[in-house]
Amino acid sequence: MLVEYSSPNMARRMHVGHIRSTIIGQALANIMAALGYRVISDSHIGDWGKNFGILLTAIRHEGRPTGNDEAALAILEGLYARYNRLAEEEATIDQEARDWSLRLEQGDPEALDLWRWIVGLTLSVNAPLYTRLGVRFDTIHGESFFNDKMAPIVAEALKQGVATRTDGGAVVVTLPEQPTFLLQRSDGGTLYHTRDAATIAFREEEYRPTAIIYVVDGRQELHFRQLFALMRALGHAREIALVHVSFGVVIGPDGRPLAARRGNMVYLQALLNEAHTRARAIADASSPHLPEVEREAIAEAVGVGAVIYNDLHQDPRRTIALDWDQMLALQGNSAPYIQYMHARCRSILRRATLTDIGSGDPSLLTHPAETALLKALALMPNAVRAVGTRYTAAALAEWCYETARATATFYRDCPTLTAPTPEVRAARLRLVAAMAQGLASGLHLLGIAAPDQL
């Protein structure tokens, strides 16, 4: 099974708009692997096309930014925004951008040189963010990778009569029940559909997957409907499930889209840092006895965990209005709550002796809080399987939270270390060990760390 997610644009810093695909995709990849699929995670980076034409035009006019850090990337980002707007207003700039994107496709050395620099810069700036989020890719086959694989698809579509060439030279596809779309520009350049069609053909040949999962925002639903219909019409991917996991975009608190030029853009790094800072403040207040390095590590696990969980616990299709307090919530229905319950279980296990654990008799667990936990444990496989069939990690996030709540009640009503009898104590220890393992596994599958102590 191949899972495509994150797929950031080049020459841009990752912002809250990218976080959803990244987080949802990684969780799905984790869970599909747990379900037994051999998962290939792929970031289909946007390193090709007309947007690069615009970038190259901008650099040609304004010069190449110095440095190889986030600051340089920010400058590129600004250049792109400005020239993208210019291209819409001035036909000469637009033409220049088209020319450059074509030169890039044709292997022009100058274009290639700048292209390599831009891609390298972007990937190196993004890398530490991925590390913090626990994200890793098996392959990064950007759109450029498919440059030489597109002509055959276009030819195939024409040959099969699925597509036709217009008088202007463009290749147009008309399928039943689908709006028509283009497979090739009139100047010979390729398009989004072309690249994605070539990508499917490649993946089909290369991996023979049972499914290809696209974790891409909902605005591209039509694109994928058309793409999948095209591939079916061509006779491709007959035995492959093609799935678009669609999610809603993140908008500003005012209900309007986030945009750099509107000044309300929130970058991923800033978001993670703020989450870390908030978690650190609470760690300092509630666990002053822990050494500095540990509190720092806990703050990272808790802060980043909160961000990840916030994205996973709700229906991905909803539009999310940016709300710092909600995204970074550290109480209630949040990752820290689940992490806390896990840590309390671990705390009990730390205080018990090893020989106590695993020898308990489960039939002694008859208190309502105990049976509730046993039921919760039994439901975990269902939750994981639901993710596999519904393609949403929310089912598992929900399980983690409900289970953590049941754990909290048990914690209050059923003392473990000071249980009434040694037999009950042993049984409860065994239960606590199971809960700790279940919660930790659930969190790990979601891509969230489960520290032994907060």
Add this chain to the structure above:
RNA sequence: ACCGCCGUAGCUCAGUGGACGAGAGCACCUGGCUACGAACCAGGGGGCCGCGUGUUCGAAUCACGCCGGCGGUACCA
């Protein structure tokens, strides 16, 4: 205009293969640390589950229509 998604408590959201008389978090009110860690727990107020019709023994959940919000609709991605 057409297509898609969403519309559940003041706010943010769970719940839609059969399973109590509809749930959680935040906010508000009340109570609980001489600790298996209070990043917690217990309790309270607060809801024509957008509206209507239909299917069914039974509908927040399924079907159809309507209203509202958002998104998309060939040479950007």
